[in-house]
Amino acid sequence: MEAGQGCFVVGLRVEELSSFLEEQIKKYEKSIDTFDTGRVVTVGDGIARIHGLMKAMSGELLEFPGGIYGMALNLxxxxxxxxxxxPDSEIKEGDEVKSTGRIVEVPVGEELLGRVVNALGQPIDGRGPLNARKFRPVEAPAPGIIQRKPVDTPLQTGIKAIDSMIPIGRGQRELLIGDRQTGKTAVAVDAIINQKNENVICIYVAIGQKASSVARLVETLKKYGAMEYTTVVAANAGELAALQYIAPYAGCAMGEEFMYNSRDVLIVYDDLSKHAIAYRAISLLLRRPPGREAFPGDVFYLHSRLLERSARLNEELGGGSMTALPIVETLAGDVSAYIPTNVISITDGQIYFETELFFSGIRPAINAGLSVSRVGGAAQIKAMKEVAGRLRLELAQYRELSAFARFGSDLDKETRERLSRGERIIEVLKQGQFEPMPVENQVIIIYALINGYLEDIPIEDLKRFEKEFLGYMSSKHPEIGKSIKETGELKDGIKQRLGKAITDFKKGFKTKTSGN
Incomplete structure (x- = not known):
């Protein structure tokens, strides 16, 4: 009896085992993991030459031993x-290199807002991982003409000289160009700070800058509450040229994610001169033939394929936009150099910064005569268009007259009046750093300027007058600013009330010279 029971138990186990094996055999699928591999031939200066990898793509991510990655550029x-x-210090001749089948990509999405990341989208702010759920390739085709719509919505920078005379629209590419230390980055940062209540996502790409400068900028954005809607992409001066080359494309990919999700984006590339220099270093090490100023022949395409990705999408694609503010540094004001002329021809307008204006105390140091926006009045509210229409003409007349006035002491009354008016325009357009002004306040003060209400205010009192007057308007007549902001127009009734408010305020304003 005992022996029979034992045989029965053994028999059961054998049957279970055979059915288990049969199941596993049915489920078994033959799969072989294949890798396209190659071998390192030479390595150094951040460049590796690889033999093999016959199926590699341009821009593909390649995996080296030790978890180090590279990007295929020369095929x-x-x-x-x-x-x-x-780092290439651990890579040596003969090491195996694997293809990944993936183009270089970066994390994108809401998780990046308020963060500082490197050119590969990895966080460098010490606040832990991003936990991003989506990725986008750094290189992507620009939207076609059919996918775009005309630029017709203003992007307010908060800077009087720009919003009144050189307006920027959502989806535009406006170049900031000038010598070093003339306030280009300051204007871009002010524009970012001014987007606080405008529902615009901001991305700041720092290329080849000192780490201390980037850290200072991040602290400034935090101080003014702008980091909440901003991502900073940093490829500092001490980093590899390849990372400085990728950084603007990575920032652009991050912006595109929002643009294709019906959001408005402002992206600052600071600056594309250093970007071109990084690309030149890579190209020369890759033995690409040098051309003018040692740049390779495709350096125009380097920036055009980046800036063309900024657009205002049509309604079918959600109507999102990406506005680009590329910065280019000139040497001794030479805008005819290779990179400045390239970027000028790609962008939709330029804002020129002059060293002479900067050091004479006119800040922002914008040369209104040379600066241009190819979108123009289409990117302004009606109220601003109305009050700022004569501003640029009168400023140009002032510059012309002031050049002649240097040589003559006996000037007629009309010339003296025009010169006085021009000086007042320049004084009103001056603006401190990190002090962007709401568009309704800009319209109010420019209205007072253009309509002659400030003619009897001494120039040295104008800044104080502006500050006190705008404070008076917000406390005593807030409905005027509210109407301008909501309707975008200066209606007749509002004009009359504004004129009366200016007159009433002037009665109680005390100038330094007269004491009354």
Missing amino acids: EENSIGCVMLG
Whole structure:
């Protein structure tokens, strides 16, 4: 009896085992993991030359031993030129390199807002991982003409000289160009700060800058509450040229995610001169033939394929936009150099910063005569268009007359009046750093300026008058600013009330010279 029971138990186990095996055999699928591999031939200066990898794509991510990655750039007949995206000190000749089948991509989405990341989208602010759920390739085709719509919505920078004379629209590319230390970055940062209540996502790309400068900028954005809606992409001066090359494309990919989700984006590239220099260094190390100023022949395409990705999308695609403020540094005001002329021809307008104006105390140091916006009045509210229409003409007349006035002491009354008016325009357009002004306040003060209400205010009192007057308007007549903001127009009734408010305020304003 005992023996029979034992056989029965054994029999049960055998049956279970055979059915389990049968199930596993049915489920078994033959799969082989294949990798396209190559070998390092030479490595150094952040460049690796690889033999093999016959199926590699341009811009593909390649994996080296030790978890280090590179990006394929030169696809030659017998080898691949690859730029390293990490330290090459541990890479040696003969090491195996694997293809990943993926183009270089970066994390995108809401998780990046308020963060500082490197060119690969990895956080460098010490606040832990991003936990991003989406990725986008750094290189992507620009929207076609059919996918775009005309630029017709203003992007308010909060800077009087720009919003009145050189307006920027959502989806535009407006170049900030000038010598170093003339306030280009300051204007871009003010524009970011001014988007606080405008529902605009901001991305600041720092290329080849000192880490201390970037840290200062981040602290400034935090101080003014702008980091909440801003992502900073930093490829500092001490980093590899390849990372400085990728950084603006990475920032652009992050912006595109919002643009294609019906959001408005402002992206600052600071600056594309250093970006071109980083690309030149990579190209020369990859043995690409040098051309003018040692830049390779495709340096125009380098920036055009980046800036063309900024657009205002049509309603079918959600109507989102990405506005670009590229910055280019000139040497001794030479805008005819290779990179400045390239970027000028790609963008929809330029804002010129002059060293002479900067050091004479006119800040922002914008040359209104040379600066231009190819979108123009389409990117202004009606009220601003109305009050600022004569501003640029009168400023140009002042500059012309002031040049002649230097040589003559006996000036007629009309010339003296025009010169006085021009001086007042310049004084009113001056603006301190980190002090962006709401558009309704800009309209109010420019209205007072253009309509002659400030003619009897001494120039040295104008800034104080402006500050006190705008404070008076917000406390005593808030409905005027509210009407301008909501309707975008200066209606007749509002004009009359504004004129009366200016007259009433002037009665109680005391100037330094007269004491009354």
